Amino acid sequence: MGSYVPSTEEQRREMLEAIGLSSTRELYRDVPESMILNRPLDLPEGKSELEVRAAMEALAAKNTVFKTVLRGAGAYDHYIPSIVKYIPAKEEFLTAYTPYQAEISQGVLQSIFEYQTMIAELTGMDASNASVYDGATAAAEAAAMCRDRKRRVTLISATTHPDVINTVRTYCYGTNDTLQVVPMKDGKTDLDALKAMLNDGVASFYVQQPNFYGLFEDAEALGEAVHAAGAMFVMGCNPIALAIMKTPRDCGADVAVGEGQPLGLPIGFGGPYLGFMATTMKHIRKLPGRIVGETTDHDGRRAYVLSLQAREQHIRREKASSNICSNEALCALTAGLYMATMGPDGMAEVANQCMAKAHYLQKALCQIDGVTLRYDGAFFHEFLLDMPKCKEIEQALAKKGVLSGLPYEDGMLWCVTEKASKETLDEVVAAVKEVLA
């Protein structure tokens, strides 16, 4: 059996004796006898490190690692620079708890302050929190921060990721509030429908940019309509696209959120990911989660602390803006590290390459008979194609080490990142052509 208990049998006896007990059973004397588990757990015997390694490697080997991933839909396979993998594995970053003790946590606190600044820069907003669980919970938390006594209804565009819509709906169910889905038209939010749904009971409207189908929404027009009705405008943005696309601030957003996974985190079967949230100074005291602030110590030295804690559950209890406590700190550190490694030009280059390669693949696939683009309009790195035989295409590409676009609504939702070479994309097109011939 493997064990991480350092004390020897003899030491354990000495310790028991010091407490005045004769057996470890006596440690549990407050537990009613009838409740004690009077049998061994039905688990395998413990294993040595060598055996555990082999078992875990065998499990990992049962999964297929595709050389090229052309599937996105909320999880994006970008290149992760080596240094971005190494640094978060440093033992201090890895094993520390929340930086409540500022004097021995300046490293974590400063890394979060830097992350907050980078997110603010990327979104054009004034302030960011230290992270929430993922993009979907960020959207749900944003909806909650926009509600007040009178305005309780949340609107969300139908062009949003289905998991995000469902998560926001679940959080609304929690507080007994209403979520209404604004219909779409030709793959984008229907502005007229939005206008018809807005009224003085609406707290906020959420739109994803680029949306679930990869298309750029006319965010400014949506924002204007939302503000005209006195509601708040929330944008959920892809952080890679933000390197080149108009910022949520410039589109009029009051809150900018998003899934931070593309910033150096592996697709990892869905997590851990990173929810980012940013807003204007006007709303900062409504922002949920931890926020790091700058201050000084008694000698006037610059210092960082967890700040504005009067919003949080450990002070406010049932009146807190959210129950969030643990967040995704190490993922935020990774995202900051990724942005520092790539720099402003590198980030823009990733975005531009994704966009160029996605358009290259879309054009080539649409030259095949029977393949058409479902929705016209400017798109980023994802696009939905109407095409037959999606299952066969998925299988044919899998044989070539490629994970195809996602079979979705009788078509395929494709995603191309900077990792796919022209050569691979050409092979993909040839293979699709063969299936559809």
Added chain:
Amino acid sequence: MNLIFEKSVKGRKCDILPKLDVEPVALPENLQRETAPRLPEMSETDVSRHYTELNKQVHGVNCGFYPLGSCTMKYNPRIDEEAAALEGFTNIHPLAPKSTVRGALEVLETLQADLCEITGMDGMTFEPAAGAHGEFTGVLLIKQYHDSHNDTKRTKIIVPDSAHGTNPATAAMCGYQVVNIPSAPDGCVDLDALRSVLGEDTAGLMLTNPNTVGIFDENILEITKLVHEAGGLCYYDGANTNAIMGVVRPGDMGFDCIHLNLHKTFATPHGGGGPGAGAVGCKEFLKPFLPHSALMDRPGRVQVRAFMGNFLVCVRALAYVMTLGREGIPEAATNAVLNANYLMQKIKGTFTPAFDRICMHEFVLDLSGYEKETGVSALDVAKSLIDYGMHPPTMYFPLIVHEALMLEPTETESKETLDWAADVFRKLYELGKTDPEFMHNAPHNTPIGRPDEVKAARNPIVRYTFA
């Protein structure tokens, strides 16, 4: 220490990507960003040195004793890290065909079976990303259950006043009114107080056992029975599971649903505040209400985040459970309790335990008497511990003990470390009597002294201002 932005040099960069090999495509002008984000411009050496400098100013479990009560700062095995870094786990897409991710599904199924056995539950979800997220998910199970019976009059969740702040905050997020009940003097549930608030409007009770002062509530069967008789359900906050795993199960105490903090009990690292994983388990009758991803799995159900959860954290937890196995799980719990009792025993005679009796995996010191005598507060003692290379215990929690310090040594500390820690506490106890001023100004050996938190809150500076 300089901020990363203060080290940035215009035009400097890391060379990561090849040249674009297809025609560039420009974003339509009306969609373009007006100015580039002012991200740092650095060489890889700059990046490496900056983060190494930051890392030096962090106290991890690897640096020394970390008895942070209720956080279970046990050692995080490195084999678990290596397992989670395997390409077969990191490089798989959550929406890949199920036939290509059989190993990942097996990880989740195995971990689910193991954790259900350890907790006495029948079903489990790994969607929640942290403990508070698990509480939210668990209380939503209770809400859906009552809704499915059209039982809409149940509007209240009962929470003891000794509870962690996330409990009442969670109940509020689930649309419930919070009924705080006073605890008995020993931090346990006051049965009369409980009886007096139970009724037709009771949706459920949120409780941790051992409770937040580290005592196992021996009335637990009576408590859960009373709640059930009133038609409510019982939620187990698993923050303190490290004391009991393999010894006694929440399912056998009468709880209907629970969360586990994989980042506490199951040794996955805290990462400076996250990511964690807040697995939620439930009894058979609540399984229909567990969350599912709309896109991956089953539409029309509740869902608390995208996809399936913090999978790579689950991989670590499975490696840990596999290592400890049948005997190692209770061995860890028993030694966590042994270590806590031993440390409390060694500290006794100096600082006063709030409850002088056998504790579970953690105990609380009450420094109110000492503070009156010397003027040295729990905060002063906590900050003084830092100068000895020890992470301070949890301070001023639970709220029912004044000048509280809560210590949780965990099972992965040796007798030598506990003896040393007790010595340090003894030294500080004496020091406070002779030189309180020195302790008011602690810590003395850190990069910064105590920060001005009031200033930070009054005039929030939450991002760097570029020149």
